[in-house]
Amino acid sequence: MWTYLFKRILAVIPVLLVVLVVVFLMLRLTPGDPAANIAGDAATSEDIAELRIELGLEEPLPVQFAIYVRNLLKGDFGESFYYKRPVISMIADGIEPTLSLALFTIVLACLVAVPLGTLAAYKQGTWIDRLVMGFSVVGFSVPVFVIGYILIYFLSVKLDWFPVQGYQHIADGIGGWAYRLVLPSTALSVIFIALIARMTRTSVLEVLSEDYIRTARAKGLPQMKVLLKHALRNAAVPIVTIIGIAIAILISGVVVTESVFVIPGLGLLTLDAIQGRDYPTVQALIILFSVVYVVINLLIDVIYTLLDPRIRY
Amino acid sequence: MTDQFPDESSQQQTAADTAVISAESAEAIEVREQPSVWSRLLRHPSVIIGGLLLTLIVGLVPAAPFLTSLDPTDISPRNRNKPPGFMTVHKDEEGSKYEVKAVMGTDKLGRDVFARVIYGARVSLMVGLCVAFIAVSIGLLIGLLAGYFRLLDAIVMRFMDGLMAIPAILLAIALVSLSGASLFTVIMAIVIPEIPRVVRLVRSIVLSIREEPYVEAAISVGTPTPKILYRHVLPNTIAPLIVQGTFICGSAILLEAILSFLGVGVPPEIPTWGNIMAQGRDLFQIYPHSIFYPGIFLTLTVLAINMLGDGLRDTIDPRMSREF
Numbered sequence: 001m002w003t004y005l006f007k008r009i010l011a012v013i014p015v016l017l018v019v020l021v022v023v024f025l026m027l028r029l030t031p032g033d034p035a036a037n038i039a040g041d042a043a044t045s046e047d048i049a050e051l052r053i054e055l056g057l058e059e060p061l062p063v064q065f066a067i068y069v070r071n072l073l074k075g076d077f078g079e080s081f082y083y084k085r086p087v088i089s090m091i092a093d094g095i096e097p098t099l100s101l102a103l104f105t106i107v108l109a110c111l112v113a114v115p116l117g118t119l120a121a122y123k124q125g126t127w128i129d130r131l132v133m134g135f136s137v138v139g140f141s142v143p144v145f146v147i148g149y150i151l152i153y154f155l156s157v158k159l160d161w162f163p164v165q166g167y168q169h170i171a172d173g174i175g176g177w178a179y180r181l182v183l184p185s186t187a188l189s190v191i192f193i194a195l196i197a198r199m200t201r202t203s204v205l206e207v208l209s210e211d212y213i214r215t216a217r218a219k220g221l222p223q224m225k226v227l228l229k230h231a232l233r234n235a236a237v238p239i240v241t242i243i244g245i246a247i248a249i250l251i252s253g254v255v256v257t258e259s260v261f262v263i264p265g266l267g268l269l270t271l272d273a274i275q276g277r278d279y280p281t282v283q284a285l286i287i288l289f290s291v292v293y294v295v296i297n298l299l300i301d302v303i304y305t306l307l308d309p310r311i312r313y
Numbered sequence: 314m315t316d317q318f319p320d321e322s323s324q325q326q327t328a329a330d331t332a333v334i335s336a337e338s339a340e341a342i343e344v345r346e347q348p349s350v351w352s353r354l355l356r357h358p359s360v361i362i363g364g365l366l367l368t369l370i371v372g373l374v375p376a377a378p379f380l381t382s383l384d385p386t387d388i389s390p391r392n393r394n395k396p397p398g399f400m401t402v403h404k405d406e407e408g409s410k411y412e413v414k415a416v417m418g419t420d421k422l423g424r425d426v427f428a429r430v431i432y433g434a435r436v437s438l439m440v441g442l443c444v445a446f447i448a449v450s451i452g453l454l455i456g457l458l459a460g461y462f463r464l465l466d467a468i469v470m471r472f473m474d475g476l477m478a479i480p481a482i483l484l485a486i487a488l489v490s491l492s493g494a495s496l497f498t499v500i501m502a503i504v505i506p507e508i509p510r511v512v513r514l515v516r517s518i519v520l521s522i523r524e525e526p527y528v529e530a531a532i533s534v535g536t537p538t539p540k541i542l543y544r545h546v547l548p549n550t551i552a553p554l555i556v557q558g559t560f561i562c563g564s565a566i567l568l569e570a571i572l573s574f575l576g577v578g579v580p581p582e583i584p585t586w587g588n589i590m591a592q593g594r595d596l597f598q599i600y601p602h603s604i605f606y607p608g609i610f611l612t613l614t615v616l617a618i619n620m621l622g623d624g625l626r627d628t629i630d631p632r633m634s635r636e637f
Contacts, residue, residue, distance in 0.1 A: 018475020026487060137359070137623070141616035143567055145574055145590070146608035153601050164598065252482035256571055270483060271575060274490050282487065290478040 008301055012294055019290045020072075024065055027279050055081065068283070078280030080273075087284045090269060097167050098265035100177065101257065102250055104185035106243075109192035114239070116193070117200025118232055122223075124205060132197055139194025144253050148187040148260040155183065165262040184261040188253045192246055199242045203235035210234070240303060247296045251289050354628045363620030370614050373434040385424060385432040385584040397426075397602050418602040420592055426603050429584040430610055436585040437566050437614065440500055444565035445558040448504045452511025453550060457542055459512060460519025470516070473509035481506035485568060490577045499572060499579050503565045514557055515550050522549050556626045563618035570611050586611045 035051040036043070043051075052058050056067065071078060077087040120132035156164040162183050168176040207213065208231055216226045255267035262268070266285060273281035354360050397418040418426050459469040476484075488502035522528060522545065531541050572578030573587025581588055586607035593603030 014471045015474045015478050018472055019478050022475060022479065026484075026491065137620060138616060141563070141619050142612045143570060143608070143615070145571070146604075146612055149597060149601070149604050149608065153597070153605075157598050157601075248480060251480040252571075255482055255486075256575070259575055271486070271577075274487055275577070277491070286479060286483050286487065289480050289483060293480065294478050 004305065005302060008298060012298055015294055016291065019287060019294075020069065021065075023283055023286050023290075024068060025061075027277075027282060028061060028064070072287075077284040080281050081278045082276055082281075087280050090281065091266065091284060091288065094264065094266040094269045096169060096265075097263045098254055098258070098267060100170070100181060101184055101188065101254060101263060101265060104178075104181045105188045105192065105250070105253075106246070108185055109189040109196055112189070113193040113196035114200050114232075117197040118204050118227060120197065120201040121204035121208060121231075122227060129201075132201065136194040136198045139190050142190060144187055144191065144256050145260050147190050148184070148257060151183050151187055152260075165260075167261075167263040167265075184257050184263060187260070188250075188257045191249060191253065195246060195249070196239065196242060200235065200239055203238040204231050207231045207234045237304065241300060243296070243300060247293055251293065350629060354624065357624040357628055359620040360624030360628070363617045363622075363624060366613060366617035367621060370434060370610070370617065371438060373431045374438060376431075381425065381428040381431065385428040386582060418600065420589070420600075420603045426589065426606055429589050430586065430607050433584045433586045433589060433607060434610065434614075436496070436579060436583060437569060437611070440496075440503070440569040440579075440585075441562040441566040441618070443500050444503045444507065445562040447500070448507040448511055448561055448565075449554050449558045451504070452508045453515050453554065455508070456512040456515025457519060457546065457550075460516040461523065461538070461542060461546070466516070469512070473512050476506070477509045477513075479506070482568065482571065485572060486575065486577050489572060494578065494580050496579055496583070499569060502572070503568050507561050507565070511554070511557060511561075514553060518550050518553060519546055522546050552629045555629065556622060559618060559622035559625055563615050563622065566611070566618070567615050 035048045035055060035057060056064060059067070068078075075088075077091070079086055080090060083090065116132050120129045123129050152164055156162045163180055166180060168180050170177045204227075213226060213230055216230050217223075221230075254265065255270060257263070258265045258267035259271060266288070269281070270285045270289075272278075273285060420426055420429070455469060455473075459466045484506045485502040488505065489498050492498045492502075525545075528541060528545050531545060536544075569578060569585065570587035570590070573585050574591045576591055578587055578591075579585050581592065589607040590604045593600065597604055
């Protein structure tokens with residue numbers, strides 16, 4: 001198993017290298033000059049040329065890339081072209097809102113979806129099952145910004161139960177922080193509830209047809225105990241795996257949700273940076289999101305091997 | 314990662330009797346039930362509902378000029394921000410006035426939301442179809458080559474893994490905003506993140522088909538490689554690709570709407586569902602209609618395509634797992 005884990009970790013390196021090259025080239029080879037953007041409309045071409053040298057944009061591409069990778073390895077993500085601040089500190093500011101939103105969403109989704117999926121499997125073929133599956137199909141298809149606006153309109157504008165937009169840092173009070181996260185994380189969690197409920201149902205259904213479930217029932221265990229102790233526990237592995245897929249959806253969902261609810265997290269930062277051609281910030285953020293994606297999937301593979309003793313490599 | 318995500322439809326079958334459906338048995342099922350594929354398709358509830366719904370929405374494309382006399386891009390200051398049901402006043406070419414009921418209200422520039430929504434179907438559906446077609450074609454070509462030529466495989470697949478690690482939405486936003494917003498760049502920006510998923514699917518099919526006795530037989534009698542790929546490998550990719558293409562079409566429509574909504578999509582003067590919603594954002598609290606109506610159409614379209622895809626997968630390709 002250790003050899004497998006070692007190999008699995010090594011396999012991450014080429015993936016990340018490709019990410020670095022793609023992101024770097026994408027920013028350099030597309031038309032548009034960040035120096036001209038920064039300098040503004042009043043700048044002369046001499047100003048812009050000077051600025052290009054200052055920003056290191058006049059070096060040959062391979063040199064720029066080498067400098068970039070060397071700095072990255074040193075933990076230096078560069079300085080934002082606009083805010084003249086280290087990118088790393090801008091990212092640090094955005095992590096709390098984004099992480100809060102993501103965690104809130106995942107916890108909420110699991111709390112709703114796992115019981116829902118288990119119930120659907122247990123009542124297979126009944127109207128409850130159909131209802132849950134119907135919801136799941138619809139939940140996949142409603143875009144998060146549509147749900148977001150529906151929630152805002154009815155719960156904030158009409159009923160005035162929640163603030164329309166905005167975010168409050170944990171440091172300013174946990175109550176307000178959680179209160180302001182209710183709507184955004186509800187909106188974002190719909191697709192995960194659909195996804196996880198469906199996966200849970202499939203997985204529990206499969207387990208329910210196993211011999212040991214029949215044995216457990218035959219020896220007279222109460223249904224609830226069979227379901228929770230025998231079925232759900234064995235169905236857990238595929239449910240954990242789904243988080244690997246969920247993380248990709250979560251990243252795109254976070255960008256859109258932050259935009260709808262004006263949450264000053266990494267998603268909004270990315271949008272601003274891309275529109276302003278703030279190369280160092282865009283590079284750092286896309287790489288950060290990709291690393292998160294790769295590392296979480298790596299962790300899931302590892303957890304998978306540890307959780308399920310039947311899987312041997 | 315996605316490979317490990319078990320397929321639900323096949324699992325329901327497996328739960329009953331069989332173990333994992335392997336490539337061969339799936340094929341056997343397909344062959345056995347070949348004559349009834351169409352009738353099975355037409356009996357599948359999600360194919361029926363999804364298909365009907367999609368037909369209605371596709372019907373909007375040719376029907377748009379008959380459903381409204383208004384131009385979706387006509388700006389009219391006197392008709393700004395009118396609620397649904399308001400009688401808006403317009404002038405025809407001779408200058409005489411006539412009234413039109415704004416079923417879905419008007420936006421902040423006085424454009425008729427109903428006209429914009431039904432004309433918006435054109436762009437959204439076109440983006441979905443183009444992306445599905447281009448992504449499947451390119452992915453098929455790369456996947457066939459990567460699956461068949463081992464030397465190419467390692468390089469191509471590492472590159473695809475890397476491309477897949479970049480979140481699709483960020484890649485698309487970056488590509489559009491860096492190369493300038495136009496319909497073409499939006500389509501290409503959505504195609505690029507989809508390609509690796511198609512490549513992986515095609516490659517996995519090629520790898521399993523390559524070991525089949527009939528392919529080995531073809532190689533041993535000296536059939537040229539292009540002919541093997543065309544005759545034996547390609548037909549096996551069609552059913553999974555139709556299913557995959559359907560899901561790509563749905564997610565492309567969604568992604569186009571997201572890009573336009575975020576202001577980095579199709580140029581704002583072109584009516585698309587995402588653009589209509591983007592333009593309704595600032596006045597949303599008072600005039601929610603220019604967000605809700607296109608949102609409903611967008612949701613129904615994606616829902617119809619996903620239902621159709623689910624049904625197609627169950628019917629023509631029972632072994633394929635759902636990709637996202």
